[in-house]
Amino acid sequence: MSTETEAGSLLQYLAELRQAVDKALDAWVPAVTAAPTSIHEAMRYSLFAGGKRIRPILAISAASAVGSETTGVENAAASLELIHTYSLIHDDLPALDNDDLRRGRPTCHKVFGEALAILAGDALLTLAFEVLSRLPDAGAESKISLVEELAHAAGTVGGMIGGQVNDLEGERKTPNPELLESIHRAKTGALLRASVRIGAIYAGADDSQLSALTAYGEHVGLAFQIVDDILDVEESSEQLGKTAGKDRAQHKVTFPGVYGLARSREMADEERVAALSALANFDARGDRLRQIANYIVQRKA
Amino acid sequence: MSTETEAGSLLQYLAELRQAVDKALDAWVPAVTAAPTSIHEAMRYSLFAGGKRIRPILAISAASAVGSETTGVENAAASLELIHTYSLIHDDLPALDNDDLRRGRPTCHKVFGEALAILAGDALLTLAFEVLSRLPDAGAESKISLVEELAHAAGTVGGMIGGQVNDLEGERKTPNPELLESIHRAKTGALLRASVRIGAIYAGADDSQLSALTAYGEHVGLAFQIVDDILDVEESSEQLGKTAGKDRAQHKVTFPGVYGLARSREMADEERVAALSALANFDARGDRLRQIANYIVQRKA
Numbered sequence: 001m002s003t004e005t006e007a008g009s010l011l012q013y014l015a016e017l018r019q020a021v022d023k024a025l026d027a028w029v030p031a032v033t034a035a036p037t038s039i040h041e042a043m044r045y046s047l048f049a050g051g052k053r054i055r056p057i058l059a060i061s062a063a064s065a066v067g068s069e070t071t072g073v074e075n076a077a078a079s080l081e082l083i084h085t086y087s088l089i090h091d092d093l094p095a096l097d098n099d100d101l102r103r104g105r106p107t108c109h110k111v112f113g114e115a116l117a118i119l120a121g122d123a124l125l126t127l128a129f130e131v132l133s134r135l136p137d138a139g140a141e142s143k144i145s146l147v148e149e150l151a152h153a154a155g156t157v158g159g160m161i162g163g164q165v166n167d168l169e170g171e172r173k174t175p176n177p178e179l180l181e182s183i184h185r186a187k188t189g190a191l192l193r194a195s196v197r198i199g200a201i202y203a204g205a206d207d208s209q210l211s212a213l214t215a216y217g218e219h220v221g222l223a224f225q226i227v228d229d230i231l232d233v234e235e236s237s238e239q240l241g242k243t244a245g246k247d248r249a250q251h252k253v254t255f256p257g258v259y260g261l262a263r264s265r266e267m268a269d270e271e272r273v274a275a276l277s278a279l280a281n282f283d284a285r286g287d288r289l290r291q292i293a294n295y296i297v298q299r300k301a
Numbered sequence: 302m303s304t305e306t307e308a309g310s311l312l313q314y315l316a317e318l319r320q321a322v323d324k325a326l327d328a329w330v331p332a333v334t335a336a337p338t339s340i341h342e343a344m345r346y347s348l349f350a351g352g353k354r355i356r357p358i359l360a361i362s363a364a365s366a367v368g369s370e371t372t373g374v375e376n377a378a379a380s381l382e383l384i385h386t387y388s389l390i391h392d393d394l395p396a397l398d399n400d401d402l403r404r405g406r407p408t409c410h411k412v413f414g415e416a417l418a419i420l421a422g423d424a425l426l427t428l429a430f431e432v433l434s435r436l437p438d439a440g441a442e443s444k445i446s447l448v449e450e451l452a453h454a455a456g457t458v459g460g461m462i463g464g465q466v467n468d469l470e471g472e473r474k475t476p477n478p479e480l481l482e483s484i485h486r487a488k489t490g491a492l493l494r495a496s497v498r499i500g501a502i503y504a505g506a507d508d509s510q511l512s513a514l515t516a517y518g519e520h521v522g523l524a525f526q527i528v529d530d531i532l533d534v535e536e537s538s539e540q541l542g543k544t545a546g547k548d549r550a551q552h553k554v555t556f557p558g559v560y561g562l563a564r565s566r567e568m569a570d571e572e573r574v575a576a577l578s579a580l581a582n583f584d585a586r587g588d589r590l591r592q593i594a595n596y597i598v599q600r601k602a
Binding site for chain 1: 331335336337339340341344387391394396397414415416417419420422423424426427428430431433434435440441442444445446448449451452453455456457458460462463465466467469470
């Protein structure tokens with residue numbers, strides 16, 4: 001398969017998955033006509049703002065890599081986007097990153113006010129667990145494993161909130177490789193890793209499959225973050241759909257800041273290669289995950 | 302049993318349960334020495350601030366009313382206090398109720414800053430679901446029912462966040478009985494109702510027991526809120542451990558505001574009586590719930 005054909009076919013695959021995920025999200029999140037309407041409007045404003053849905057896509061693709069029976073996996077995948085969106089809304093608040101622009105539009109608190117933005121984040125976080133508890137095509141054992149996986153990945157000990165705290169406090173510290181890795185392994189890495197694992201658990205992965213996919217998720221997660229940091233330096237706000245150059249302005253600890261741009265690009269590629277080699281024992285059903293690893297490193301926004 | 306003896310015995314019972322709940326909370330929440338230490342300090346600051354633990358106590362007492370086998374119910378009960386504490390931290394933020402005093406101490410954001418307070422609330426909310434997913438003495442079916450119950454009660458549709466939104470928006474509306482009831486049924490009522498139901502589900506209540514306990518929880522929840530509103534008018538900040546008279550200052554829709562103090566007191570007692578009559582088919586194992594209904598209406602803080 002030529003690179004061009006692969007890219008064409010991948011983009012179509014990603015578009016189809018995004019559509020499936022958006023349909024699931026639309027079904028789970030109360031309509032804007034449901035009372036109290038203002039919070040459902042705020043939740044939907046941030047949720048349907050043109051996100052890439054990379055976490056749900058990783059979950060669905062990991063499920064496909066494990067087995068053919070993955071009915072309803074888009075519902076489990078949707079819970080990851082609910083968590084991701086809540087974290088963006090809270091991160092953008094004045095008390096945290098104080099960002100006015102996200103995905104090319106004013107941030108949630110700029111449109112709905114801070115009070116409603118805080119509550120909309122809380123509501124998306126809460127809804128993520130309600131969705132997992134009500135998955136229509138999964139058994140209780142599977143559902144409770146997914147709740148545990150998601151809660152741990154979103155939490156304080158090695159999870160997303162812990163990484164966010166380290167990131168905030170890192171603004172006052174001298175950047176160094178250990179601090180950088182500890183921040184990103186938790187802040188973005190934990191949820192990306194959990195995305196792959198949630199798809200794998202949903203599809204009934206055995207221990208060796210789960211362990212290989214976990215390694216894949218860790219490498220892809222790190223590659224994703226390195227590329228994010230590079231794009232923040234290289235691209236304009238218009239291309240990114242969010243304020244560019246914010247990392248530097250806020251003294252964030254970043255890969256280009258610690259290693260320089262050239263070495264950061266090499267590192268992203270090393271993580272990509274490591275992600276691919278973690279998939280060595282998967283057959284053609286792992287091809288989408290392979291293509292996604294390539295795509296994550298080559299993306300421009 | 303004389304009223305005096307009942308009160309004495311109840312206070313000892315409540316103190317024992319509080320101790321059991323605090324022990325469970327202490328075991329679930331990471332130590333202040335666990336990295337990142339600052340957020341665990343903030344979480345514990347608000348969690349161990351001398352709360353009455355009324356929600357966990359309702360859960361444990363409802364479990365006892367249903368059956369004798371309730372090993373580990375204090376862990377499920379702890380999840381309710383995690384949710385309640387997160388809601389207090391977020392409610393107290395400057396963008397919401399902007400309160401400086403809670404349980405006699407400066408609020409979380411006054412001590413740790415707004416960023417950490419927002420994240421500490423997020424972390425307590427997330428941890429509540431992690432706790433339910435890891436209950437040591439419950440099966441998967443039971444655990445997933447508890448997750449669904451808690452997530453729904455804490456959510457936007459008839460749940461705590463929905464009530465909070467109505468409360469915020471109610472500040473700009475003319476107080477009336479329907480608005481008042483809709484706010485409180487969701488804002489505090491949903492979680493108190495869920496407290497009783499979570500204990501009942503944990504103990505394996507049958508449909509008729511669950512339905513009677515749900516009615517009890519609804520009446521006790523409303524009584525609790527009416528008394529809270531009355532205390533806000535009658536008591537000093539010192540007695541309450543939080544800023545008194547805030548409801549009026551913030552134009553909150555309250556029971557004394559809509560019905561006056563005298564009628565509010567009558568209404569609280571009517572709810573107490575209705576709660577007791579919902580327990581008609583329970584034997585002596587329901588006595589603690591009966592005593593708690595009386596206690597909630599008679600309390601002074």
